[in-house]
Every structure is written in C-alpha cells, then in structure tokens.
Amino acid sequence: MELKSLNGRDSNDSLEELAELATTAGGEVVGDGLQKLAAPCAGTFIGKGKADEFAFHCRRADIDTVIFDEELSPAQSRNLERVFNCKILDRTSLILDIFAQRARTREGKLQIELAQLQHLLPRLTRFWGHLSRQKGGIGMRGGEGETQLETDRRRVQDRIARISRDLEVVRRQRFTQRNARQRNHWALASIVGYTNAGKSTLLNTLTGAGVLAEDKLFATLDPTTRRLRLPTNQNVLLTDTVGFIRKLPHSLVEAFKATLEEVVQADLLVHVVDASHPQAEEQIQAVDAVLKEIGAEGKPTLMVFNKIDQLNGSRDVQTRFLERHPHGVSICATSGEGIPALLAELGSQLRPIREFMELVVPHDRTGVIARLHEVAQVVERDYNGDQARFKARIPPHLHGEFAPFFVRDLRTA
Numbered sequence: 219m220e221l222k223s224l225n226g227r228d229s230n231d232s233l234e235e236l237a238e239l240a241t242t243a244g245g246e247v248v249g250d251g252l253q254k255l256a257a258p259c260a261g262t263f264i265g266k267g268k269a270d271e272f273a274f275h276c277r278r279a280d281i282d283t284v285i286f287d288e289e290l291s292p293a294q295s296r297n298l299e300r301v302f303n304c305k306i307l308d309r310t311s312l313i314l315d316i317f318a319q320r321a322r323t324r325e326g327k328l329q330i331e332l333a334q335l336q337h338l339l340p341r342l343t344r345f346w347g348h349l350s351r352q353k354g355g356i357g358m359r360g361g362e363g364e365t366q367l368e369t370d371r372r373r374v375q376d377r378i379a380r381i382s383r384d385l386e387v388v389r390r391q392r393f394t395q396r397n398a399r400q401r402n403h404w405a406l407a408s409i410v411g412y413t414n415a416g417k418s419t420l421l422n423t424l425t426g427a428g429v430l431a432e433d434k435l436f437a438t439l440d441p442t443t444r445r446l447r448l449p450t451n452q453n454v455l456l457t458d459t460v461g462f463i464r465k466l467p468h469s470l471v472e473a474f475k476a477t478l479e480e481v482v483q484a485d486l487l488v489h490v491v492d493a494s495h496p497q498a499e500e501q502i503q504a505v506d507a508v509l510k511e512i513g514a515e516g517k518p519t520l521m522v523f524n525k526i527d528q529l530n531g532s533r534d535v536q537t538r539f540l541e542r543h544p545h546g547v548s549i550c551a552t553s554g555e556g557i558p559a560l561l562a563e564l565g566s567q568l569r570p571i572r573e574f575m576e577l578v579v580p581h582d583r584t585g586v587i588a589r590l591h592e593v594a595q596v597v598e599r600d601y602n603g604d605q606a607r608f609k610a611r612i613p614p615h616l617h618g619e620f621a622p623f624f625v626r627d628l629r630t631a
C-alpha cells in the first residue's frame with residue numbers, strides 16, 4: 219500500500235495515522251510517499267509525473283491498493299486507478315470501511331452503510347466489482363468484472379432508498395426512548411474525545427459499564443449511557459460515544475448526526491484527551507472542529523487529561539495542559555488515579571443546573587428529611603431550632619416535592 223498526502227505542517231503525523239487506520243482495516247502497509255504541492259492537481263490529485271513514478275514502484279511491488287490521505291473526487295479516483303492499475307482509496311473510504319466493520323446496533327449499521335454507499339456510488343469502477351459484501355478486502359471490495367457495474371449502480375440506489383426508510387423507523391424508536399429518559403430530568407453528560415483517548419475506559423471505571431475498550435481506532439461506534447451517582451448525590455447520565463479523528467469524513471458526520479444528538483443535547487461535555495500522545499494538542503483541535511460541525515460548540519466542557527501514567531512521571535506535560543485548561547483534571551482511567559478530583563469537578567460544573575434552596579422541615583416529618591438526604595445535596599443542616607433547617611441543592615424535577623418547605627432561594631440570596 220502506498221500513502222500520499224498533500225503538503226502540510228503535519229502531513230507526516232497524518233500519514234502515520236493513515237497507516238494505523240489501514241492496519242486497523244485489515245490491510246498490510248508496505249510503503250508510503252509524500253508529494254509537496256501548493257494545490258492538488260485537478261485530474262490526478264498528485265502531479266502526473268509523481269503518479270507515474272509511484273505507479274511504477276507499486277507495479278514492481280505488486281501492490282493491490284493505494285490509499286490517499288485526502289478525500290479524492292470520483293474523477294480523480296478513476297483517473298488514478300487508470301494510472302496505477304489497482305484500487306485507489308481515500309482517507310474517507312478507509313474510515314468508512316473501519317466503521318462498517320465496527321457497527322453493532324441496527325442503527326449504527328444502517329448509518330454507516332448509507333454513508334458508505336453514498337460515498338461509493340459515484341466512484342464505482344471495475345476495481346470494486348460486484349457489490350456483495352465480502353470479507354477481507356478494504357472498502358467493500360469484490361472480485362467480479364465491469365459487466366456488473368450498471369446493475370450495481372441501480373442496486374446501490376435502491377439500497378440507499380431502503381436504508382433511508384429503515385433509518386427513519388429506528389430513529390423514531392430511539393426518540394421515544396430518549397423522551398422517556400428526559401422525564402427523569404437527570405443531568406446529561408457526554409464523553410467526547412479523539413479516538414483511542416480512553417473514553418470507554420473512563421465510562422467503565424466510573425460506572426462499571428462493561429463497554430468494550432481496546433487499543434484500536436474506533437473501538438466504540440454506538441453510544442452507551444449509564445447512570446453515574448456523584449458523591450454529592452447528583453445523578454448524571456453519562457454517555458460514551460464514537461471517537462473523533464482529524465479529517466473525519468463529512469458524510470460520516472452527517473450519517474452519525476442522529477447518534478451524536480446525545481452530544482448536542484448534553485448539559486456538559488467531558489472531553490477526554492490522551493495526554494501522553496505527541497499530537498494531543500492537535501487532537502484537541504480536531505475534536506473541537508467536529509463539535510463545531512455537529513453544532514455542539516461552546517458547551518460547558520470538562521477537560522480530562524488521561525493516561526498520565528504514560529508520562530513517565532513528567533509533570534511538565536500535565537502542568538502545561540492544566541495551565542491552558544484551568545478547570546481540567548488529569549487522570550489515569552485504568553488505575554483510577556485522579557477520579558475523585560474528576561467527580562468533584564463534575565459535581566461542581568453540573569451544580570448550576572440545580573436549585574439551591576433553604577428549607578424548613580418540622581422535626582416529625584422524618585420521611586421528608588430522609589428523602590431530602592437521599593435525592594438532594596445537603597450543604598448545611600441545623601436541627602437545633604423548633605424545626606429542622608437545611609440548605610440544599612435540589613434537582614429541578616423534584617422542585618414540587620419540596621416546595622412546601624422552601625423558605626428562601628439561595629441562588630438569588
């Protein structure tokens with residue numbers, strides 16, 4: 219496999235990541251190449267001469283697939299296939315392929331197939347062959363010839379229409395489920411972050427969720443939500459979802475918008491960063507860019523710097539991150555180090571959405587007093603007067619239950 223990228227500040231990092239993606243997809247990377255260009259060539263993306271040179275090497279090494287680190291237009295893919303005489307993929311098709319392998323739920327599978335077919339349709343060439351889903355190749359590769367092409371195009375169109383209808387049904391169901399959950403009025407926090415940052419590991423450590431966490435890109439595709447009870451008695455619904463990556467294909471963001479609604483609706487984002495990664499800062503920016511694309515920019519965000527165990531005791535990196543993000547916390551999700559601080563920060567960042575009230579409860583209303591301690595965060599208590607007096611943070615949905623005992627709203631006091 220041969221990898222190429224346009225000139226750019228971090229094209230080498232990006233190429234390295236592309237190789238990782240290719241391996242994740244089941245490919246074997248045998249080489250890469252880079253051409254520095256001011257702008258891509260209209261016809262072949264890289265220069266014609268460079269393309270011929272790379273093609274020569276590929277033929278000698280008997281390469282079956284060449285992957286470009288940028289998104290190619292359908293025409294560019296076709297032209298390049300002619301030059302290279304083998305299958306051409308771009309970063310988008312590669313990421314789509316990985317997502318396709320990972321999808322587990324019905325909605326996830328439909329979403330990714332839709333994105334894949336939409337990306338593929340204009341790019342169908344004889345190198346893709348018959349579109350039955352076959353195992354082993356990257357990007358829905360089959361083995362049959364050109365005769366199949368027209369039938370395939372029609373089949374792809376039919377299939378796109380079908381999936382769109384099915385997705386509509388699945389989404390309506392999920393919408394109903396979410397409405398049921400919203401009636402609880404629990405605060406909603408979404409874990410976001412670059413792929414492989416440790417999001418699922420964190421959810422597992424916090425809630426014992428048992429989500430698959432692996433040293434793989436895009437181990438998680440489908441969102442998992444668990445209840446987390448903070449030491450302050452606040453309940454938070456915590457959602458772990460798909461990881462982000464730089465140059466995340468737009469079609470994929472579109473396809474996953476419904477899944478990512480969890481992120482858009484969250485009261486708070488928990489942005490997990492692999493602090494031990496050399497490109498951690500670029501990864502933060504890539505995540506912010508995707509958040510912007512899905513309309514979740516500017517949300518209250520708790521920055522979590524993970525994998526501090528891999529910093530070899532160097533506190534400089536941690537200090538640098540925490541200087542830039544004053545309310546951030548650094549943790550090791552695998553060992554649990556830093557988790558108490560994380561919980562405390564979560565509690566205080568979620569607090570503003572609670573009511574802070576002073577209550578007076580007759581001593582004989584023991585049921586009310588017990589309930590208050592169970593569901594609210596009691597900050598102060600005084601049993602000495604003829605009635606018990608409390609200052610407590612109360613979840614908005616329980617307002618009615620305690621309203622008879624409110625004597626003062628402390629948020630305005």
Ligand SMILES: Nc1nc2c(ncn2[C@@H]2O[C@H](COP(=O)(O)OP(=O)(O)OP(=O)(O)O)[C@@H](O)[C@H]2O)c(=O)[nH]1
Nearest residue numbers: 414415416417418419431432433436437438461551
């Ligand atoms: N050393 C170390 N490894 C960690 C830590 N947290 C997570 N990992 C490892 O990092 C890898 C990725 O963790 P995941 O929790 O799957 O990461 P993710 O962010 O959910 O990744 P995707 O779902 O693929 O986007 C796994 O091998 C974890 O064991 C940590 O604090 N220290």
Ligand SMILES: [Mg+2]
Nearest residue numbers: 417418437438
């Ligand atoms: Mg995960």
